[in-house]
Amino acid sequence: MFAVVSEPIDVAAIAREVRTDACGAVVTFAGVVRERSDDDRPVTGLSYEAHENMAAEEFERIAAEARERFGSCAISVVHRIGDLAVGDVSVAVAVAAPHRSAAFAACEYAIHELKRRAPIWKKEHYTRGDSEWKTNPDRANSP
Amino acid sequence: MKVRVLAFARVRELLGSAREVELPAGSTAAALWDELAKTCTGLPALAKSTRIARNGHVVNRAEILHEGDEIALLPPAGGG
Numbered sequence: 001m002f003a004v005v006s007e008p009i010d011v012a013a014i015a016r017e018v019r020t021d022a023c024g025a026v027v028t029f030a031g032v033v034r035e036r037s038d039d040d041r042p043v044t045g046l047s048y049e050a051h052e053n054m055a056a057e058e059f060e061r062i063a064a065e066a067r068e069r070f071g072s073c074a075i076s077v078v079h080r081i082g083d084l085a086v087g088d089v090s091v092a093v094a095v096a097a098p099h100r101s102a103a104f105a106a107c108e109y110a111i112h113e114l115k116r117r118a119p120i121w122k123k124e125h126y127t128r129g130d131s132e133w134k135t136n137p138d139r140a141n142s143p
Numbered sequence: 144m145k146v147r148v149l150a151f152a153r154v155r156e157l158l159g160s161a162r163e164v165e166l167p168a169g170s171t172a173a174a175l176w177d178e179l180a181k182t183c184t185g186l187p188a189l190a191k192s193t194r195i196a197r198n199g200h201v202v203n204r205a206e207i208l209h210e211g212d213e214i215a216l217l218p219p220a221g222g223g
Binding site: 031048049050051053054055057079090091111114115116117118119120121122123133134135136139 | 149151152153155196199215217218219220221222223
């Protein structure tokens with residue numbers, strides 16, 4: 001499953017979906033909204049937006065690359081958009097593979113490349129009422 | 144010709160999320176950007192960091208646009 005969704009993400013459901021009897025390892029990653037920004041300001045929440053079709057296609061490309069590199073059996077990537085509160089899951093990656101090393105490696109690859117390449121944006125909202133668009137430091141289109 | 148422009152994040156805050164733009168036939172992505180910048184003073188500052196996608200694929204500024212294209216303006220990403 002490769003999707004951009006507006007509803008809360010059910011990480012366990014995504015993990016169940018990738019598992020098959022051929023796989024001895026299921027690794028999941030959940031990105032969660034933190035209560036403090038990188039520069040230690042208190043955060044009330046994040047707003048995400050995406051080019052939904054381009055993002056889902058990018059997830060699919062990233063998963064194909066991960067399968068080519070690590071031979072994993074199945075990968076799902078789901079990203080949430082809209083207004084999220086501290087503690088909400090913003091993104092989930094689930095990988096099922098015959099063995100754990102490939103599952104860990106593919107999961108790490110997928111979230112790393114998603115942050116670098118996917119057309120998704122987030123605005124951080126602070127307790128003082130101000131807000132800021134945040135960009136990922138190793139994004140592919142760094143100026 | 145008309146193209147549909149989608150904007151995101153900082154660029155959306157300047158332009159709105161979607162609009163139709165009328166351009167001379169054969170216009171490039173650069174010409175579209177210049178047309179948008181005419182009425183949006185904040186836009187030129189974002190020129191270098193904004194990528195342009197035509198129908199879901201990132202293109203360079205010399206790309207020729209066509210009637211009915213979906214043009215997405217993509218500032219630096221911040222997903223995850």
